[in-house]
Amino acid sequence: PSANVGVVGLAVMGSNLARNLASREGNTVAVLNRSRGRTDDLLAEHPEAGFVGTFSYDEFAAALTVPRTAIIMVQAGAGTDAVIDELVRVFEPGDIIVDGGNALFTDTRRREAAVRATGINFVGMGVSGGEEGALLGPSLMPGGSDESWTTLGPILRSIAAIAEGEPCVTHVGHDGAGHFVKMVHNGIEYADMQLIAEAYDLIRRGTGKSPAEIAEIFAEWNRGELESYLIEITAEVLRQVDAETGRPLVDVILDQAGAKGTGAWTVQTALDLGVPVSGIAEATFARSLSSHPEQRSVSGSLPGPSATVAATGADADLFIEDVRLALFASKIVAYSQGFGEIRAGAAQYGWNIDLGAVSRIWRGGCIIRAQFLNRIADAYAQTPDLTVLLTAPYFVEALQRAQDAWRRIVQNAAATGIPAPAFSSSLAYYDGLRADRLPAALIQGQRDFFGAHTYRRIDKDGTFHTNWSGDRTEAPATSSH
Ligand code: 6PG
Numbered sequence: 001p002s003a004n005v006g007v008v009g010l011a012v013m014g015s016n017l018a019r020n021l022a023s024r025e026g027n028t029v030a031v032l033n034r035s036r037g038r039t040d041d042l043l044a045e046h047p048e049a050g051f052v053g054t055f056s057y058d059e060f061a062a063a064l065t066v067p068r069t070a071i072i073m074v075q076a077g078a079g080t081d082a083v084i085d086e087l088v089r090v091f092e093p094g095d096i097i098v099d100g101g102n103a104l105f106t107d108t109r110r111r112e113a114a115v116r117a118t119g120i121n122f123v124g125m126g127v128s129g130g131e132e133g134a135l136l137g138p139s140l141m142p143g144g145s146d147e148s149w150t151t152l153g154p155i156l157r158s159i160a161a162i163a164e165g166e167p168c169v170t171h172v173g174h175d176g177a178g179h180f181v182k183m184v185h186n187g188i189e190y191a192d193m194q195l196i197a198e199a200y201d202l203i204r205r206g207t208g209k210s211p212a213e214i215a216e217i218f219a220e221w222n223r224g225e226l227e228s229y230l231i232e233i234t235a236e237v238l239r240q241v242d243a244e245t246g247r248p249l250v251d252v253i254l255d256q257a258g259a260k261g262t263g264a265w266t267v268q269t270a271l272d273l274g275v276p277v278s279g280i281a282e283a284t285f286a287r288s289l290s291s292h293p294e295q296r297s298v299s300g301s302l303p304g305p306s307a308t309v310a311a312t313g314a315d316a317d318l319f320i321e322d323v324r325l326a327l328f329a330s331k332i333v334a335y336s337q338g339f340g341e342i343r344a345g346a347a348q349y350g351w352n353i354d355l356g357a358v359s360r361i362w363r364g365g366c367i368i369r370a371q372f373l374n375r376i377a378d379a380y381a382q383t384p385d386l387t388v389l390l391t392a393p394y395f396v397e398a399l400q401r402a403q404d405a406w407r408r409i410v411q412n413a414a415a416t417g418i419p420a421p422a423f424s425s426s427l428a429y430y431d432g433l434r435a436d437r438l439p440a441a442l443i444q445g446q447r448d449f450f451g452a453h454t455y456r457r458i459d460k461d462g463t464f465h466t467n468w469s470g471d472r473t474e475a476p477a478t479s480s481h
Contacts, residue, residue, distance in 0.1 A: 001064050001066075003028045003065065005030070005071065006030035006068070006069065007021070008033070008060070008074070009033065009074035010033040011073070012134075013100075014074070015042050016132075016135035017100065017135075019049055020137070022049035024159055029050075031043075031054065032059075057089065061087075061091060067094045067096055069098070070087055070095075070098065072087075073100050076104075076107075080101055088115060092119075093119025094121070094147075097115060097120060098152065099111070099124050100125050102126075104265055105124065105176035105180040108143065112175040121145050123148050124142075124144065124175070125141060125178050126139075126142075126178050128140075128182065128362075128365065129366050133161065133365050137159065137161030140365075141182045142169065142171060142172060143171075143178030144174065160361075163363035169361055170357040170360070172351070173346065174351060177351040181342055181358055184266055184339075186266060187341070189367050190259075191279045191280045192368055193230060194287075195327055195426075196230060197286075198422055202412075202418055206311050206418070211238040211250050212248065215234075219235040222235065228372065229370070230370075237250060257287040257290045258287075259288075263280065266284075267280060276337065277337040278337065279337055279422050279426045282421040282422045283422050285421070305415060307417075321405065323405075323409055326410070327423075329399055329402040329403060330406070330427070332395050333390065333426035335376060337429070339358075339359075339389045355384070359373050360373070360377050379392030379394060379395070410423055410424045444456075462477075
């Protein structure tokens with residue numbers, strides 16, 4: 001055997017990851033694909049990589065040095081289970097199987113338990129950064145055992161993106177922790193993208209600027225505190241002109257957003273954990289609303305507001321600056337909610353996740369990479385067990401600075417009938433956090449009224465029930481619901 005690592009699944013992500021591995025000092029990479037043709041092509045197109053081409057699982061296992069390490073790069077789903085079964089058949093205790101697909105973390109937990117029973121290590125690993133990231137340096141989020149990390153760590157560090165001199169990879173936690181964190185990464189990605197889209201829509205409809213002009217605004221924003229990959233590519237997309245029609249490309253793209261499900265998983269999991277990720281949820285639902293033309297066909301028949309305030313001249317500049325601040329504040333909420341979900345997941349599943357390390361490995365390689373993640377890293381460096389990220393001093397200061405603008409933008413959107421679900425729900429969440437008293441007290445009263453669900457009091461311990469259907473006196477409750 002001559003290869004220290006292998007890749008199974010040679011579609012674009014797999015081939016690129018294999019080429020990345022092969023390009024690093026000390027790695028020899030064995031490759032395997034279900035159909036032989038793709039392997040032959042890869043070997044022919046990239047002789048410089050020195051790949052060890054294999055054409056069966058037995059050959060693949062024989063090509064790998066012990067402990068054997070295989071990274072599976074196939075579309076998440078049943079295909080992953082089939083590949084795992086084959087690898088378990090040809091591998092031995094102590095070997096390592098890594099799943100680099102976007103698997104649901106509960107599937108990863110199931111697979112990890114099953115594979116561990118054979119003595120083989122199973123690592124679910126989040127991989128972010130798309131095709132280019134896979135080739136040049138992704139952000140990597142491996143879970144799995146400590147034993148597997150000993151072997152995997154150096155290999156993964158060699159291929160990860162580098163941010164501020166550090167490779168963007170950390171051992172996130174045991175079993176499904178890596179895929180959990182990747183899932184939340186994607187949820188934040190959904191929120192970030194929706195917020196940017198709302199900002200674009202507000203500026204376009206509020207000031208009448210063209211996509212090309214708005215591209216320049218985003219390019220300008222990318223030189224400040226909003227600096228990030230998603231803002232950068234937004235400027236590129238808005239600048240693009242359609243060759244066929246000569247119109248801005250964004251105007252000829254069908255306005256129905258796709259989704260492969262990871263945003264929905266983030267929201268479903270948050271509901272199970274009972275953590276509010278309202279910004280991420282709105283972003284996910286905004287995609288669903290967009291992609292239901294049969295529901296949207298009522299457009300035109302539903303009445304809109306009388307106000308259509310268009311900002312011009314100096315007003316336009318003030319409005320645009322307000323949008324920028326609203327975007328920044330809402331983005332703080334999205335990340336704060338996402339990190340809150342990771343914190344809750346870690347508590348629920350017993351993962352020891354270092355939130356500061358997560359923020360650091362997202363600074364490079366991944367889709368949500370942003371300048372801003374340095375501030376999150378600082379916040380966790382100061383207070384590692386911070387309950388709510390946005391209460392860190394830097395974010396409090398930023399929210400203080402942004403909040404009047406944020407409120408004006410949400411008001412303006414509501415008054416002029418421009419949908420800004422992520423902006424407004426983020427603000428509502430923020431005000432919910434700030435409130436001294438929430439009307440949840442009334443909800444408890446209602447629950448006690450119709451279902452004797454009981455309530456607690458602010459002035460003494462215990463649970464209580466009011467005899468609503470009788471004399472309306474209060475008595476200590478025997479059991480709480
Ligand atoms: C990444 C991305 C990527 C993800 C798509 C899915 O981190 O590189 O998150 O892994 O598959 O972005 O997004 P959709 O649900 O929008 O297809």
